[in-house]
Amino acid sequence: MKGKVKKTEKVANGMFMLQFEAPQGFNVRPGQFVSILCPDLTLRRPFSCADFEDGAVTVLFKLKGKGTSFLAGLQPGDEIDFVGPLGNGFDISDKHALVIGAGVGIAPVYFLNKFLKQSHFVGAFKSEDEVPKDFEPDEVIIGGTILDHLERLIAEHKPEIIHACGPSVVLRAITRCGVTSQIAMEKVMACGIGVCKGCVIKLNRGGVVQNATICHDGPVFDGGEVVWE
Amino acid sequence: MTVDLRVDLNGLTLQNPIIAASGTYGYDDEFSVFCDVNKLGAVVTKAITIEPRPGNEGARIFETCCGMINRIGLENMGITEFISSRTAKNGAAVQIVNIAGSTLDEYVQLAKICDGKVGAIELNLSCPNVAHGCLEFGTDEKALYEVVSAARAEFSGHITAKLTPNVTSIEKIAVAAQKAGANAVSAINTVKGLGIKINPDFTKEIVRGGLSGRAIKPVALGAVERIAQSVDIPVIGMGGIYTLDDVLEFFAVGADAVQIGTANFTHPDICEKLADDLAKFMEDNGFKTLDELKARLR
Known part of the structure; x- marks a missing residue:
């Protein structure tokens, strides 16, 4: 699928935003992701959607290596090759929700929060300059960890x-922590559609431990089912 | 002018020589969300074992320069569920069932279960990512001869022996597969490797597994040439194929058909595209059959 870059912007220290126009008919739910082709790399790079409005997809990413450097350097009008929407997405309900995004993990929950009626949205960052511009949550926590x-x-x-x-x-x-949770997870992915079994985690469903792929069965899982490594 | 892309793999005719490789394409039509799977010559299933397997613990994928290392560890649904739910779903694209055993007896059982249920199997004699079986059969001529012969005795359809490059002389292994009654050989499976990342705090992430992708193409071309010069049965070449030029290079060194693996991850419609590109190339250059093209390339 081809996307046309609308803009790239540095939104925080080391963090960038890429916005691109998706083809007509494209739709994505909060928690789902797109996988973008980066030149000369063996694997696509998966990114949770941080927003989708008027046919434009927004993703956030940290500058880490070749792939993200390529994305950060894109200019308006450039064409990108992406696959998506992939994965399952968050459940959207009327329940009173606490929405937590740590670091670049703010992306999918920012998108989700737009659909929630009763929520408190918290973002946790290492330092003040890592809070992404235009993605501000209701409450910002700086330093330490969200666990505190x-x-x-x-x-x-x-x-x-x-x-x-x-x-x-x-x-x-x-x-x-004792509250029902839905969490969006991440791992290195190859196929993006659940066939290669490269991004597997373990779930405990009714006492039976079984594999689940983050790319296809997730990336959003019921927190209570995840078996941690 | 219409071109004839059909290829006869010694008892199995495919509509074209483009085959999706095991472990990269699911069990049957999963990639139909991206392309018309029935425009492929064949789809090789993920490796299937007697019992369902959960695969390896820990990190399974490591991206490298021009390639990737995987250590999935044969996660699969097991032969019983596969046979009852996933066979014969595709149309024109032939389903080739990749089977992997830990013991000679498991290969025999798998071949027996597949007989009459599926038309073609690929014996995985080369998975580097499990503790027992597979690779042990693929690195020893005698052991490979035994396992292929045993499968041959139980399975009346088409047998491809998938070979590992992790040996001194892959051509000798291929000759053993031919003697044992394999209809064809496919090569290469992944190359044993190690990926390591040293973090700023000196902790290390290490993935030991099989290397695939562009990085292994020269290894694969060399192996395919040596095999093709040593056996009379068809050779299915694979390793780092991304473009039509890659396909032609494999034909040039003796491959009769090709498999596409890692490239499916970045270009999920690549198999269909390569089939189209090949047809167009033949048409543009006046080749009516695949044999004409191969003759010109060799």
Whole structure:
């Protein structure tokens, strides 16, 4: 699938935003991702959608290597080759939700939060300059980890569900905090459609431990089912 | 002018020589979300074992310069579920069932179960990512001869022996496969390798597995040439094929058909595209049959 770049922008220290026009008829739900072809790389690069409006997809990424350098250097009008939407997405309900995004993990939950009626949206970052411009949450936590604030956030907002994305140490703690959770996970992926079994995690479903692919069965999982490595 | 892309693999005729490689294309028509799977010559299934397998723990993929290392470890649904739910779903594209055993007896059982149920099998004698079986059969002429002969005795359809490059002389292994009654050989499976990332805090991420992708094309071309010079049965070449030029290079060194693997991950419609590109190339250059093209290339 071809996309036409609308803009790329540095939105925080080391973090970029890419916005591109998708072909007509394209649609994506919060939690789903697109996989973008980067020249000379063996694998595509998967990115959760941070927004989708008027046919334009927005993704956020940290500048890490060749692939993300290529994306950061794209100019308006450039063509990109992407596959998507891939994966399952978050459940959208009327439940009172605590929405947590840590670092670049803010992307899918920012998109999700737009669809939620009752939510408190928290972003956790290492430093002030890492808070992405135009993606500000209701509450910003700087330094330490979200784990230092989890108890307070739960007491203050009494969520029926927590939606989260971020490093696995954060997600693991969230799944163990006693509140029902839905988490968006990440791993190196090859095929993007569940056939190569490269991005497998373990789930415990009704006492039976089984494999699930992040790319196809996820990337969003019920936190209580994830078996941590 | 219409061109005839059909290829006869010694008892199995494909509508064209473009085949999706095992482990990269699912069980049957998963890639139909990206392309018309029935425009391929064949689809080789993910490797299937007697029992369902969960695969390896830990990181399974490591991207390298011009390639990737995988150590999936044969995660699959097992032969029983596969036979009852996933055979004969595709139309014009032939389904070739890749089977992998831990013991000679498991290969025999798998061949027996497949007989009459599927038309073609590929014996995985070369998976580097499991503790027992597979590779052990693929690196020893005698062991390979035994396992191919045993499968031959149980399976009346088309047998391809998939060979590993992780040996001193792949052509000797191919000769053993031919003697044992394989209809064809395919090569190469992944090349044993190691990917390592040293983090700033000196912790290490290491993935030991099989290297595939563009990086292994020269290894594959060399292996295919040596095999083709040593056996009379068809040779199915694979390793780093991304473009029509790659396909022609494999034909030039003796491949009768080709498999596309890692390229499916970045270009999920590549198999269909290569079939189209090949037809157009033949038409543009006046080749009516694949044999004419191959003769010109060799």
